[in-house]
Amino acid sequence: MAKFDHIRILIIDDEISIRKLLEFYFKKYFTVTTKSDGKEAMEFIKSGYSPDAIIADLKMPKMDGYEFTTEIRKMKSMSTTPIMILSGNESSSDRIHCLKIGADDYLIKPFNPDELYYRLINILKRTGKI
Amino acid sequence: MKFIIKDTDFDFDQGTVSLEKELRQIKQIIHSQKDYEYKYKRIFKKLSEALTCESIHLFRHKDNVDDGAFSQTYMWEASSNKLISNHEDTTHVPYNPYFERWRTLLSSGTIIQNSISNLPELEQEYLTEHQAKFVVVLPVFFNFKFTGFVQINFEKDQRLYSKNELTIMQDLFESLYWAESIDTKLRNLNAEIESTRHAHERKSHTLANITHELQTPMNGIIGLTEQLDMLEDDFTKKNYLESIKLSLSNLMTVVNNILDTSIDGNAKYDLVELKFNLKESCRNLLEVQRERAVEKSLTFEVIFDEDFPDLIIGDSRRINQIISNLIDNAIKFTHEGGIKVEFRSQKQEGNELLKISVTDTGIGIAPEHHKVIFDKFVQLESADSRTFAGIGAGLTIVKDLVQAMRGNVKVKSDLGKGAQFIVTIPTKEFIRKLSDLExxxxxxxxxxxxxxxxxxxxxxxxxxxxxxxxxxxxxxxxxxxxxxxxxxxxxxxxxxxxxxxxxxxxxxxxxxxxxxxxxxxxxxxxxxxxxxxxxxxxxxxxxxxxxxxxxxxxxxxxxxxxxxxxxxxxxxxxxxxxxMSEPKFEVINMDYLEDIASGNKEFIEEMIHLFYEQVPEKLSDIESAIAENDLESIAATAHKLKPIAGYVGLDPKEIGLKDIENDANRNGDIGVIKKNYENVRKSLNLAIEELKLYQDHL
The missing domain is CATH 3.40.50.2300 (Response regulator)
Incomplete structure (x- = not known):
C-alpha cells in the first residue's frame, strides 16, 4: 500500500474512538485532519482548508452527514471532492439517500480499513488527484 | 396470534359449530398436569378422532441450515395409536426440491389444504408415499418467527375446513409450543438457580474453612507472643520463638495453598528434593503437638524405626505439613486415650518407602465416610456432624501433598474405635551416613x-x-x-x-x-x-x-x-x-485492532482506554433513556455504541445492540429493549474484563 503525503484527508466522526482508529490507520498513507462533527468540519473548510477527500460519519450532533454533504456540494470549490460516508446503518434507503445527495461511497461500520483505503485510492485516481 | 389466510389457490368451506367446539376443548389438554409426551399423544389422538384423519406429523423448521430444512419432532398414526418422536428418517429434510413452495407459503402464514391430486406433481410424488388423499398443513409461529408446521394426512378426500376451524387448530399447536418452551425454559432456569446456589454454598464453606485454617496458627502466634513478654528464662524464650517460627511457617503454607488453589482451582505444590534429617526437622513440630495433646490429657507417643535413616530425600517443609495436619486431626477428634506417631522406612520393589502413621483413640470415622473426608472442604452431614464440624482443608492438603509426592494415604477406622492414617511416600534414596550433608x-x-x-x-x-x-x-x-x-x-x-x-x-x-x-x-x-x-x-x-x-x-x-x-x-x-500469553477470550476478538495497529501496542492501549471510558458512559446514557422512555436517545446511543463494540470484535447483532436500535426506531416494546439492554451490558462488561486480561498480556 503506497503512501501519498500530498493527499489531505478530512475525517469527521463524533465518536472519539472511531476518529482515533481512522486517524491511526490513514496517517500511515495520507496527511490526515480530524473533526468531531459536520459543523466544525464545515467551518474549517470555510476558513480555507481544502481536503482532497472526506470521510464522514452519518449520524453526528450539530450537523449530520446528510446536511454536511448537501452543504459541501453547494460549494463550487468542493463540488467534486470525494466524500465517503461511514455508518453503522445497513439500511439501503440511507445508502441510496447519501449517494443521491452527492456522496461518492458508503461503507458500513465496522468496516475493513483496507477496503476503505482502496476505495479511496480508486476515487482519487479517477479524479486525477493521484 | 392470528394470521391472515391468503386465498391463494385454496378455498375454504363452511365449518360446523360442533367441530369448532370439539377442537377448542382439545386445547384444555395443554393445561393438564401431565408430561409433554402424554399431552402430545392425547392431543393427537383427540384431534384425529375429531377430524378422522390418518396421521399427524409435527415438523420443526431449521433456519440455520443453508438452504433451509425441517425435521420431524412427532408423528402420530391413528391405525396404531402410536406416538413416535424424532423419527430418524426425517431428522433432516431439505425443502429443496419437494417443499420449496410449502416453505414460501407456510413461512408467510398461509395454510395449505387440498386433495393430493390437485397439488403440483413434485409434491404429489412425495406425499403419495404416505398413501394420503388429502392433506392439511398448518404453519406454527413462535415469537413472530416461523418455527415449524403440522401436517395432517387423510386417507379419503375430505371437505375443505373453514378458516375458523383451521385457525383454532393452528392456535392449538402454537399454544402447545408456547407452553412447552416456557416449561423447558423454566426448568433450565431452575436448574441454573440450583447450581448457582450450590456453588455459592460451597464457596461459603470454603471461606469458613480457610478462615479456620488461618486462625489456628495465628492463635498460636498470638498466644505465644503474649507470653513471651513475661518469660525471663532465655532457654524457654528460645523455645517459644521456635514455636512461633513453626506457626508462621504453617501460616505461610496455608496462605500459599490458598493462593495456589484460588488461582486455578487446583492446588499446585512446588516440591523440592533435598537431603534432610527428618528426626531433626520435625522435632519442634512434635514438641508443639505433644504439648497440645498433654493439655487435653492425652498420651503422645513418637516411635522411629530402629534403622530409620539419618537422612532422607524430599521436601522437609511439606512432609512436616503432612505430619502436622494428621496430628492436628487426631488431637481434634480424640477426647481420651492418646495419639501414636510412627515413622518407618521400608524397601519395596527397589524403592525406598517412608511410612508415617498417626493412630488415635478418638471418635473414629464410619467406613462409608472414609473416602469423603479427603474431599475438598467436605463437612460430614450425619449424626456426628457436630463433632465433625471442624474438619477443614487439613486432610485435603494431606491427600494432595501425598499425591504430589506420588505416595498414598490410607485410613483404617470405624465409629467409636479410633482412627489410623497411614501415609506412604516413595523416596529416591536414603542416606544413612550423616557425613554426606556436611x-x-x-x-x-x-x-x-x-x-x-x-x-x-x-x-x-x-x-x-x-x-x-x-x-x-x-x-x-x-x-x-x-x-x-x-x-x-x-x-x-x-x-x-x-x-x-x-x-x-x-x-x-x-x-x-x-x-x-x-x-x-x-x-x-x-x-x-x-x-x-x-x-x-x-x-x-x-x-x-x-x-x-x-x-x-x-x-x-x-x-x-x-x-x-x-x-x-x-x-x-x-x-x-x-x-498464559494466549488467553482464550469469549467475547472479544482483537484481530481487527491488531491488524490495524500492525504492532503498535500504544495504539491498542489507547483504543482500549477509549473503550473503558466510552462504554460505561454510553451504557448509563441508554439506561437513563430507558428510564425516561426516550426511544430516540436509546436508538441514537445504541447506534453509536455499535462500531465501538465492533472494534474489539463484538458483533452488535449478536449481543442485541442492533435489536435495541431497531426496536427503539420502530417504537418497539420497552420491556424487550430492557431485556436486550441487560444482555448488551453484560457482554460489554465481560468485554471490559477480558480487555484487562488482554492488556496484561500485551
Whole structure:
C-alpha cells in the first residue's frame, strides 16, 4: 500500500474512538485532519482548508452527514471532492439517500480499513488527484 | 396470534359449530398436569378422532441450515395409536426440491389444504408415499418467527375446513409450543438457580474453612507472643520463638495453598528434593503437638524405626505439613486415650518407602465416610456432624501433598474405635551416613554473595542468613550500585530485589549479564505473586525467583540446586508464560485492532482506554433513556455504541445492540429493549474484563 503525503484527508466522526482508529490507520498513507462533527468540519473548510477527500460519519450532533454533504456540494470549490460516508446503518434507503445527495461511497461500520483505503485510492485516481 | 389466510389457490368451506367446539376443548389438554409426551399423544389422538384423519406429523423448521430444512419432532398414526418422536428418517429434510413452495407459503402464514391430486406433481410424488388423499398443513409461529408446521394426512378426500376451524387448530399447536418452551425454559432456569446456589454454598464453606485454617496458627502466634513478654528464662524464650517460627511457617503454607488453589482451582505444590534429617526437622513440630495433646490429657507417643535413616530425600517443609495436619486431626477428634506417631522406612520393589502413621483413640470415622473426608472442604452431614464440624482443608492438603509426592494415604477406622492414617511416600534414596550433608554447608561458606535491595529490613534478613552460613557478602541499595560492585568483584550469587529506585532489578540484571556473562547466578527476591513477573525475571536473565517472605531453607534449596534443574525450571516458567500469553477470550476478538495497529501496542492501549471510558458512559446514557422512555436517545446511543463494540470484535447483532436500535426506531416494546439492554451490558462488561486480561498480556 503506497503512501501519498500530498493527499489531505478530512475525517469527521463524533465518536472519539472511531476518529482515533481512522486517524491511526490513514496517517500511515495520507496527511490526515480530524473533526468531531459536520459543523466544525464545515467551518474549517470555510476558513480555507481544502481536503482532497472526506470521510464522514452519518449520524453526528450539530450537523449530520446528510446536511454536511448537501452543504459541501453547494460549494463550487468542493463540488467534486470525494466524500465517503461511514455508518453503522445497513439500511439501503440511507445508502441510496447519501449517494443521491452527492456522496461518492458508503461503507458500513465496522468496516475493513483496507477496503476503505482502496476505495479511496480508486476515487482519487479517477479524479486525477493521484 | 392470528394470521391472515391468503386465498391463494385454496378455498375454504363452511365449518360446523360442533367441530369448532370439539377442537377448542382439545386445547384444555395443554393445561393438564401431565408430561409433554402424554399431552402430545392425547392431543393427537383427540384431534384425529375429531377430524378422522390418518396421521399427524409435527415438523420443526431449521433456519440455520443453508438452504433451509425441517425435521420431524412427532408423528402420530391413528391405525396404531402410536406416538413416535424424532423419527430418524426425517431428522433432516431439505425443502429443496419437494417443499420449496410449502416453505414460501407456510413461512408467510398461509395454510395449505387440498386433495393430493390437485397439488403440483413434485409434491404429489412425495406425499403419495404416505398413501394420503388429502392433506392439511398448518404453519406454527413462535415469537413472530416461523418455527415449524403440522401436517395432517387423510386417507379419503375430505371437505375443505373453514378458516375458523383451521385457525383454532393452528392456535392449538402454537399454544402447545408456547407452553412447552416456557416449561423447558423454566426448568433450565431452575436448574441454573440450583447450581448457582450450590456453588455459592460451597464457596461459603470454603471461606469458613480457610478462615479456620488461618486462625489456628495465628492463635498460636498470638498466644505465644503474649507470653513471651513475661518469660525471663532465655532457654524457654528460645523455645517459644521456635514455636512461633513453626506457626508462621504453617501460616505461610496455608496462605500459599490458598493462593495456589484460588488461582486455578487446583492446588499446585512446588516440591523440592533435598537431603534432610527428618528426626531433626520435625522435632519442634512434635514438641508443639505433644504439648497440645498433654493439655487435653492425652498420651503422645513418637516411635522411629530402629534403622530409620539419618537422612532422607524430599521436601522437609511439606512432609512436616503432612505430619502436622494428621496430628492436628487426631488431637481434634480424640477426647481420651492418646495419639501414636510412627515413622518407618521400608524397601519395596527397589524403592525406598517412608511410612508415617498417626493412630488415635478418638471418635473414629464410619467406613462409608472414609473416602469423603479427603474431599475438598467436605463437612460430614450425619449424626456426628457436630463433632465433625471442624474438619477443614487439613486432610485435603494431606491427600494432595501425598499425591504430589506420588505416595498414598490410607485410613483404617470405624465409629467409636479410633482412627489410623497411614501415609506412604516413595523416596529416591536414603542416606544413612550423616557425613554426606556436611558438604552443602561447606559449599555455602566458600561462596561470595551480593545482596541488592533498597529496603533495610530485607537487607538485614538476607545478610543475617549469610552471616550464619559464614559466607562473604556485599550489599547494594539499587541496581546502579549493584552494577558498580559487580564490575570489580566476582560474585557467585546475587540476590536481586525487583522494585528499586534509580534502577530496577530487571535492568540491573540485563547489564550485569552484559558485563559478566552467565557467571554469577542471579536470584530474584520478590513479593509479587504473579507468575508473569517470574517470567519477566527469567527474560531479564535471572536464574530463578524466590518469593518474599522466605525461609533460609528456601535459599539453601535453591543454591545447592544443580544447573540442569535450574534450566528445567526456567524452561517451565517460560512455557507457562507462553500458555498464559494466549488467553482464550469469549467475547472479544482483537484481530481487527491488531491488524490495524500492525504492532503498535500504544495504539491498542489507547483504543482500549477509549473503550473503558466510552462504554460505561454510553451504557448509563441508554439506561437513563430507558428510564425516561426516550426511544430516540436509546436508538441514537445504541447506534453509536455499535462500531465501538465492533472494534474489539463484538458483533452488535449478536449481543442485541442492533435489536435495541431497531426496536427503539420502530417504537418497539420497552420491556424487550430492557431485556436486550441487560444482555448488551453484560457482554460489554465481560468485554471490559477480558480487555484487562488482554492488556496484561500485551
Amino acid at each position: 558438604d552443602s554447608a561447606k559449599h555455602l561458606e566458600s561462596l561470595k554473595f551480593l545482596v541488592v535491595d533498597d529496603n533495610e529490613i530485607n537487607l538485614k534478613v538476607v545478610t543475617a542468613i549469610l552471616k550464619k552460613w559464614g559466607s562473604e557478602y556485599d550489599v547494594a541499595k539499587n541496581g546502579e550500585e549493584a552494577i558498580e560492585l559487580a564490575k570489580d568483584n566476582d560474585y557467585d550469587i546475587i540476590f536481586m530485589d525487583i522494585q528499586m529506585p534509580v534502577m530496577d532489578g530487571f535492568e540491573a540484571t540485563r547489564r550485569i549479564r552484559k558485563l559478566k556473562g552467565m557467571k554469577p547466578r542471579i536470584l530474584a527476591l520478590t513479593a509479587s505473586i504473579l507468575r508473569e513477573n517470574e517470567y519477566k525475571c527469567i527474560e531479564a536473565g535471572m536464574d530463578g525467583v524466590i518469593r518474599k517472605p522466605f525461609f533460609p531453607d528456601n535459599l539453601i534449596n535453591w543454591i545447592i540446586k544443580k544447573d540442569e534443574n535450574i534450566e528445567a525450571e526456567k524452561e517451565e516458567i517460560s512455557q507457562e508464560q507462553m500458555k
